[in-house]
Amino acid sequence: xxxxxxxxxxxxxxxxxxxxxxxxxxxxxxxxxxxxxxxxxxxxxxxxxxxxxxxxxxxxxxxxxxxxxxxxxxxxxxxxxxxxxxxxxxxxxxxxxxxxxxxxxxxxxxxxxxxxxxxxxxxxxxxxxxxxxxxxxxxxxxxxxxxxxxxxxxxxxxxxxxxxxxxxxxxxxxxxxxxxxxxxxxxxxxxxxxxxxxxxxxxxxxxxxxxxxxxxxxxxxxxxxxx
Numbered sequence: 001x002x003x004x005x006x007x008x009x010x011x012x013x014x015x016x017x018x019x020x021x022x023x024x025x026x027x028x029x030x031x032x033x034x035x036x037x038x039x040x041x042x043x044x045x046x047x048x049x050x051x052x053x054x055x056x057x058x059x060x061x062x063x064x065x066x067x068x069x070x071x072x073x074x075x076x077x078x079x080x081x082x083x084x085x086x087x088x089x090x091x092x093x094x095x096x097x098x099x100x101x102x103x104x105x106x107x108x109x110x111x112x113x114x115x116x117x118x119x120x121x122x123x124x125x126x127x128x129x130x131x132x133x134x135x136x137x138x139x140x141x142x143x144x145x146x147x148x149x150x151x152x153x154x155x156x157x158x159x160x161x162x163x164x165x166x167x168x169x170x171x172x173x174x175x176x177x178x179x180x181x182x183x184x185x186x187x188x189x190x191x192x193x194x195x196x197x198x199x200x201x202x203x204x205x206x207x208x209x210x211x212x213x214x215x216x217x218x219x220x221x222x223x224x225x226x227x
Contacts, residue, residue, distance in 0.1 A: 002031040003102070004081030004160070008071030009036055012089040013044040019091055024056065026095040028102065030083070032056050035075045040065035069175030073168045081160060088154040092199050101157045104191040111162050111188040114148065115155030115195035129199075136216050140177065143224045144184040148192065151180045152216065155195055162188055167227075174219035181223035 005023055009016055023034055037060040038046050049059045060074055072086060083105055087093065097115065104110035118134070133152050140151050156179065166186075170178045183190060 001083065001106075002033060002081035003028060003098075004033045004035060004079035004084045005087050006072055006075030006079060006084060007034065007036045007087045007089050008039055008068050008075065009041060009045055009049075009089040010039040010065060010068075010071070011041045011043040011045060013041070013048060015090045016045060017048065019087075019089055019095075020052075020057070022091075022095045023087060024054065026098045028098050030102075031081075033058065033079070033081050035060065035078050036089075037071040037075045038062060039067070039071040067172030067175075069168065069173070069178070070171040072175055073171075076163060076168075079160060083157060084160050084163075085157045086154060092197060093154050094196055094198075097155075097195050100193050100195070101155055104193065105157060105159060109189070110191035112156070112158040112183050112190045114150060114190060114192045115153050115157075116148075116150040116192045117153055117195060117197040118149045119192070119194035136177070136220070139217060140180060140184075140220055143220055144181065146184055146190070148180070148190070150192070152176050153195075156180075158183070158188075162186075170219060172215065174215050177216045177219040178223050181220060182227070185223075185227075 007023070034057045036049060036057060038049055039062050046061060052059060058078065060078065062071065062074065076084060083102065085098065085101065087095065101113050101115055104113050133150065137148055137151050141147055162183065166182050168175065168178060
């Protein structure tokens, strides 16, 4: 089997080299394909990507910044693996945990796996981020009759065939609620596993803002009734 790791990148010249090393060294017994989608970086990230020579890494360069959702969508479209895993380009999430994320799918117990930050080791940061994430997950649970604890997690892993018939539309932070809604509406078996999470603060490069919560909320409502 082959694992496709999709990494959207935007202005992560400091963290990306170490993150990529950890992805390539991840303890998995699958063929590995890494698809890096640069979303119009201006900080030297693109120059670093141009120097990559590992045959397992494929680089996609977007001409202008379109948002996380657009970058992930481009990466998924190019994935050739049996299983797809989404990985952020910072160091908030640890690729050493890939075996934990893959186990429910490889054992046939799940179609989709989410790594939840609320049940594992987590760096203590912002109260309102925590409350916002929990509130949005609660809204998703009510709308879709489920019990997900962390719809905004980066770590979403799924069998590639789950994307058949799914057309993703959201370009920015609406991606997470959109793909979650479409998985839930198709009744895929979703399993959550606890992960470690070492979140950044804004001085370290964190990009999401409180306004993005309204985007997520709107997407949850929209995709509950429309595809």
